[in-house]
Amino acid sequence: MSAEQVLFWVFAVATVVAAGGVILARNPIACAMSLVATFFFLAGIYVLLWAHTIAAVQVLVYAGAIMVLFLFVLMLMSLSDQGPVMTFSAWRIAGVVAVVTVLAALVLVFRRLPAQESLAWSGDAARLGDFGTIKHLGAVMYTQWLFPFEAVSLLLLVAIVGAVVVAKARV
Amino acid sequence: MSHTVPTANYLILAAVLFCMGMLGVLLRRNALVVFMCIELMLNAANLTFLAFARERGDSIGHLSAFFIIAVAAAEAAVGLAIVIAVFRSRGTVNIEEIQSMKH
Numbered sequence: 001m002s003a004e005q006v007l008f009w010v011f012a013v014a015t016v017v018a019a020g021g022v023i024l025a026r027n028p029i030a031c032a033m034s035l036v037a038t039f040f041f042l043a044g045i046y047v048l049l050w051a052h053t054i055a056a057v058q059v060l061v062y063a064g065a066i067m068v069l070f071l072f073v074l075m076l077m078s079l080s081d082q083g084p085v086m087t088f089s090a091w092r093i094a095g096v097v098a099v100v101t102v103l104a105a106l107v108l109v110f111r112r113l114p115a116q117e118s119l120a121w122s123g124d125a126a127r128l129g130d131f132g133t134i135k136h137l138g139a140v141m142y143t144q145w146l147f148p149f150e151a152v153s154l155l156l157l158v159a160i161v162g163a164v165v166v167a168k169a170r171v
Numbered sequence: 172m173s174h175t176v177p178t179a180n181y182l183i184l185a186a187v188l189f190c191m192g193m194l195g196v197l198l199r200r201n202a203l204v205v206f207m208c209i210e211l212m213l214n215a216a217n218l219t220f221l222a223f224a225r226e227r228g229d230s231i232g233h234l235s236a237f238f239i240i241a242v243a244a245a246e247a248a249v250g251l252a253i254v255i256a257v258f259r260s261r262g263t264v265n266i267e268e269i270q271s272m273k274h
Contacts, residue, residue, distance in 0.1 A: 016184070016191070019192070023208060031207055038211065042217075042218065049222060051221045051225075051233055058217075066244055070206070073203065077255075087198070087200060095198075096194065106183075106190075110179045111179055137230055141237070152241045155241070155245050156241065159244075159246075159249050163252040164252075167256060
């Protein structure tokens with residue numbers, strides 16, 4: 001096995017185990033911590049996909065900013081939840097069946113994808129060039145993708161104002 | 172003989188992650204944990220974008236993932252503000268007890 005295969009399986013299993021912690025843990029703080037672990041392992045997967053920049057952004061924004069926001073909210077509310085973690089009504093069991101069906105369908109489709117070996121980039125530094133570097137991404141973002149970039153900045157501004165207005169005690 | 176991990180493996184990992192997030196959204200009772208599971212699903216979408224970006228050698232997938240992260244940040248801010256507002260008026264974040272808009 002090559003290093004990429006070993007790292008892929010290590011990170012994949014760790015990601016799935018940590019995600020299982022998110023949906024199974026009783027304490028919401030434990031869920032949040034599992035989610036942080038999931039984000040870190042996913043960042044490792046992103047590095048394997050030659051997306052170093054996105055991996056760094058993932059750790060900074062997701063594991064950093066968003067999770068701090070979650071933890072702040074969790075600690076603002078003194079949650080003493082005594083009931084069951086999950087509930088299973090007839091509709092929810094139908095939902096679980098639907099989820100399993102979706103998973104089976106996705107896995108079936110993905111397994112039938114034609115393997116495009118010629119376009120696999122890993123381990124070939126010469127062909128890789130500046131793929132996934134911050135220089136290349138920045139050049140594309142500030143030329144071709146300038147409008148979506150500005151739209152996202154506007155969206156973030158609206159979200160800031162909206163969050164303050166909604167969370168304030170009295171407007 | 173190639174030693175690289177095929178794109179299908181990354182896609183299957185993304186599908187598993189997405190379905191775990193979906194299970195959490197369907198089954199958990201705490202609104203905050205439901206939010207966390209939505210973040211899981213968004214991450215699965217990111218992983219799909221990045222896997223295809225590597226296969227095609229196209230950095231558009233990276234930019235899409237970047238924008239998804241930005242939108243997820245905005246969504247988390249507004250969503251958590253709504254959760255705080257609901258907690259302030261109802262004293263609970265259990266989604267089974269918050270159903271005044273249901274009927």
